[in-house]
Amino acid sequence: MESIGDLIRNRRRQLGMSEEDVARALADVSGFAPTRTDVWRWESEYEGRTPDPQYLPYLAVILEVDEAALRRARAATKAARKLKITAPVSPAEVLASVLTEGTGLSPLGTTTGNTVGTVRSVVGTPKSGADYDQRASPPPPWIRTPPP
Structure with a gap:
């Protein structure tokens, strides 16, 4: 039924x-x-x-x-x-x-992987801009990049 x-x-x-x-x-x-x-x-x-x-x-x-x-x-x-x-x-x-049909939304293909703009360091806070994911925007101003 x-x-x-x-x-x-x-x-x-x-x-x-x-x-x-x-x-x-x-x-x-x-x-x-x-x-x-x-x-x-x-x-x-x-x-x-x-x-x-x-x-x-x-x-x-x-x-x-x-x-x-x-x-x-x-x-x-x-x-x-x-x-x-x-x-x-x-x-x-x-x-x-x-959702109505044709909205263009669909489930995510994966839930794993890196997120753009996130810090690569697993523990603690990054100490330099080199620890920041460079594919995203530049590091925030409080993260200092060491001189070359």
Whole structure:
């Protein structure tokens, strides 16, 4: 069975709506004041968050789905979490759910290597400009370069 988060996200995308659009529509029809962040939390099931039952009739109208399907998906999601059947959400999955397609952002290829402009010395403070990574900008003024 599809989780409540997947159901909301997939249906929202099929309708061409943003998380902000869903939050505004919910505020208009329900009188409650959910935010875009609330919708994101429901979709990603962040910390086990699901829409409160009072939102479900309004979500059904906005997303054009059967309210019973939303209730079943919410119950299944809650049960899976209680039984610890859920998979952990990685930071990359969270970013992918927040960023729209075509933003030009992608995960880093590596997390190792030198950082431009950093001091090569592992312990202590560099004593001369020669210890400073010359590929970057010149050393800060407090690092004296010895005369040649």
